[in-house]
Amino acid sequence: MGTNATMQCETMSLLSPPGMSYFDSKKKRKLAKIYQALSSDPIDVATLRCMAIGEGGLLTDEIRCKVWPKLLSINTDDLPPLPGKELREDNKDFQQVLLDVRRSLRRFPPGMPDDQREGLQEDLIDIILHVLKRNPQLHYYQGYHDIVVTILLVVGDRLATALVEKLSTHHLRAFMNPTMDSTKHILNYLMPIIDQMNPEVHDFMQSAEVGTIFALSWLITWFGHVLSDLRHVVRLYDFFLACHPLMPIYFAAVIVLHRKQEVLDCECDMASVHHLLSQIPQDLPYETLISRAGDLFVQFPPSRLAREAAQQQAERTAASAFKDLELASGQQRRDAVLRQCFRKWPRGEERTKSILAKPRMPRTRTNRFAKLAVMGLAVMGLTVAAAVARSALEWAPKFELQIFP
Structure with a gap:
């Protein structure tokens, strides 16, 4: 990890909750495995994934600064420069991003000084606009800033910019299409x-x-x-x-x-x-x-x-078409009658036995x-x-x- 990224991670780790100074033997063993995986040549990404998934996760924000980039194959020795304020000019998403960020007060740790929080909110806006500018195929959605602010709080602005861009083009890609x-x-x-x-x-x-x-x-x-x-x-x-x-x-x-x-x-x-x-x-x-x-x-x-999702979607489509037909013909909605009966059914085993069997995997x-x-x-x-x-x-x-x- 580059010197700047390391210093940034050490600074941001101060936001971590207290109580992590003492590790029991289990946590010490986990720490040893994480650092061994990080020092391997090549880095043992499979072990790092297991450590992130396993009980307790990555334990501290300082470790997350080191491991999160490895999970996303990001070279921390060659991070992009920090985004500038010029991205706000004539940006079609700026006003919506600004509104969402202003509403994000509760996403910051309680007791954080106002000037520090306001600075992070400015960083949050710039990171989002930077990623969208560099990737015009991505479309902003409300809720995206909730993910970005979490990453920013853990790793700082420069590393967050790289992490968010990789996430946006991979894990979050499906959410950033023109439609839902x-x-x-x-x-x-x-x-x-x-x-x-x-x-x-x-x-x-x-x-x-x-x-x-x-x-x-x-x-x-x-x-x-x-x-x-x-x-x-x-x-x-x-x-x-x-x-x-x-x-x-x-x-x-x-x-x-x-x-x-x-x-x-x-x-x-x-x-x-x-x-x-x-x-x-x-x-x-x-x-x-x-x-x-x-x-x-x-x-x-x-x-x-x-396969099951496609089958259930087809069933819902057919049910919806049937309801439209019922409404068009002025008939009583049978599903309403069924719901009234359903509320009278016994719970537990009796109701389970009475549910009509249907094909399942x-x-x-x-x-x-x-x-x-x-x-x-x-x-x-x-x-x-x-x-x-x-x-x-x-x-x-x-x-x-x-x-x-």
């Missing part, structure tokens, strides 16, 4: 994952017609907009940066599944379920959920989910992936984590083909 079609396509993966793990929750959500819009801000901001504690956000960024770009949708699914009882206890209507799921809890068991998301990715990779609970799902990431360290990390190393050349058939 690609984003909606990724959201379509959510329900098939839930369906495979808990058909009862899936069918309840389908009956409530809640859709997946509640998870939109989770996905396009990598949960930066909905989580208030920066420590939790950067822990998730360790995970997402080390994984396939679709990992955030798997994490969204495990949040819903974690709250399954709340969902099933809710009124079975769109407004109630949407309101419940939109209010994301702040005290989530993050390490457990990261473990489950990694397990799910191994069990149900994107290529496998794509086989749930091979006895295979080796099911065992990994039970064991979790605490044990998965070098097993599922390695598989997830390996997928991240392989996705780049064919990412668009995987997502956009």
Whole structure:
């Protein structure tokens, strides 16, 4: 890492929460593995990915300054110059970016001096405009600044500029198209994952017609907009940066599944379920959920989910056409009657038995992936984590083909 980048990282690491000065033996071993991987020739990126995915992530912002660039194949000895203010002139996105950044006060650590925060907000604007100027194929979206500010707070402005540009042309590329079609396509993966793990929750959500819009801000901001504690956000960024770009949708699914009882206890209507799921809890068991998301990715990779997502989309299209026909003919909407009946159904096993069986992808609970799902990431360290990390190393050349058939 260049001298300037190193000094910048050491300065920004002061923003890290206190309490990391003492490491137990487990954390010391993890630190040793990280620094050994960094000092290898060539750098052991696969091990760094496993460390970022495994329990506790990368531990400190100082380590993130060293590892995040390696996860994205960025040469920190040749960073681009800092963007200048001239980019603001005649920029079509400037006014929207300015409005979003001004509304981002809560994204900065509590107690940060006003002048420091205002300086970082100026840096935030310049980084965003710089990336958009250099990559005219990218289109700004509201929520993009939530990702950029997280990276800026961890690594500083110069390194953040390089990281954000690489992320924008890779992991975030689908969100930066002229329309939201690609984003909606990724959201379509959510329900098939839930369906495979808990058909009862899936069918309840389908009956409530809640859709997946509640998870939109989770996905396009990598949960930066909905989580208030920066420590939790950067822990998730360790995970997402080390994984396939679709990992955030798997994490969204495990949040819903974690709250399954709340969902099933809710009124079975769109407004109630949407309101419940939109209010994301702040005290989530993050390490457990990261473990489950990694397990799910191994069990149900994107290529496998794509078929189910396409089938469910076709079913929704057919259902929508049928509703239009009902409305046009003035008939009573049958789905409303079904929802009234659904609310009267018993919960638990009785309702599960009464749900009409429909074809699903086989749930091979006895295979080796099911065992990994039970064991979790605490044990998965070098097993599922390695598989997830390996997928991240392989996705780049064919990412668009995987997502956009």
